[in-house]
Amino acid sequence: MRAIGANQYGGPDVLEVVELPDPVPGPGEVLVRVHAAAVNPTDTYVRNGDRARAQAKQSQPPYVPGMDVAGVLEAIGPDVRTDLAVGDRVMGVVIPHGRHGAYSELVALPVGSVAAAPAGTSHAEASTLPMNGLTARLALDLVGLEPGQVLGVTGAAGALGGYVIELAKADGLVVVADASEADEPLVRKLGADIVVPRGDGVAELMLQEVPDGVHAMVDGSVQDAALFPAIRDGGAFAAVRCFRGEPPRGIRNEQVWITAYAQEQERLDTLRRQAETGVLTLRVADRLPAAQAAEAHRRLEAGGVRGRLVLEF
Incomplete structure (x- = not known):
């Protein structure tokens, strides 16, 4: 072959x-x-x-x-x-x-x-x-938010970030996401409730919108510790690449390894149904x-x- x-x-x-x-x-x-x-x-x-x-x-x-x-x-x-x-x-x-x-x-x-x-x-x-969809699903499962809680998403216009937003909205979460000016319409169309400019200082911008801090952050842009100020005490941080640091204020550091869901056929089939019904783009x-x-x-x-x-x- x-x-x-x-x-x-x-x-x-x-x-x-x-x-x-x-x-x-x-x-x-x-x-x-x-x-x-x-x-x-x-x-x-x-x-x-x-x-x-x-x-x-x-x-x-x-x-x-x-x-x-x-x-x-x-x-x-x-x-x-x-x-x-x-x-x-x-x-x-x-x-x-x-x-x-x-x-x-x-x-x-x-x-x-x-x-x-x-x-x-x-x-x-x-x-x-498959891979990005399951990675997004795993990240959300690891942070374990309840409907109505607030999720921060960086790298929101990317393939992974887009799936995180759409699955989070399907789970009933409030989403605060980053985007460039050119990508803001896309990120809003994907379902983000609040959009802040991407780049340096995104944590501070999210904190302005959610003064108590987000309940969890999925870091699609790999900003790591720079995002901790936007997360409330006892919240969760989902790292899609290896981050070995120790977050402050009781924030959980969740490592998102796709191998954990690589043979989760039922979850992959759920993503298939969500794509068919328009939940996922x-x-x-x-x-x-x-x-x-x-x-x-x-x-x-x-x-x-x-x-x-x-x-x-």
Whole structure:
């Protein structure tokens, strides 16, 4: 099969088309023929080696990035109990390691990582949902707010931030979010109740709007400790990348690791239903042929992408 991988760590240009053996689904696994793979910031860490260095793990190249797939169920391995059938349109979460990543024509996944794709969506649209949607759901579950409580969201115009806002509103929360002037209409359309300018000083701006502080913060823009002033005593902070600091005033530091929900098929299927009913908005920034993965990485790292760039096989 064809895949997109890197034979050495580096910039976007190290990504190239590679030939790999077709994967065979083992016990408890299914095989997906990939039509679309979303491009996420975490993919760049697989490519440049940051992920391997952070985990102190080294595998053999090529290193294949990618955490989101959508396509067609190709085969079902042994010892699998599922309502899915060969030929169904599906989406799934991939936890990349070595040659195993979403930027591949075929990928074998635990059946719990795969669910039906939302009806009426393209493969590209469906590929934007699994990893970011489940990450947003996990962040909200970790902070554990009750209806009517106030959630702060940074990076609100991004793919993750958008899902956090929409799921928070579905949970009955009040949302205070950041946005640039250009992105404010989008963030309000996603459901934010209060929007403050993004950038330095966002915590102080949120505190002006919510003087007692928000009950919890989901930090999509990775501002870490700079956001603590906006969180009330005993509140919660959800870090979507590793933050090892100790928050003040009894604030809980919740680490959002997608591996915790990577095989939560029921939650992924709930996201599918929410996309079908309009609770969640699937945003594709652009579609590119898989062979243009380097260009997709360049565009992502340049910033300003709204929604997800998607590679198509």
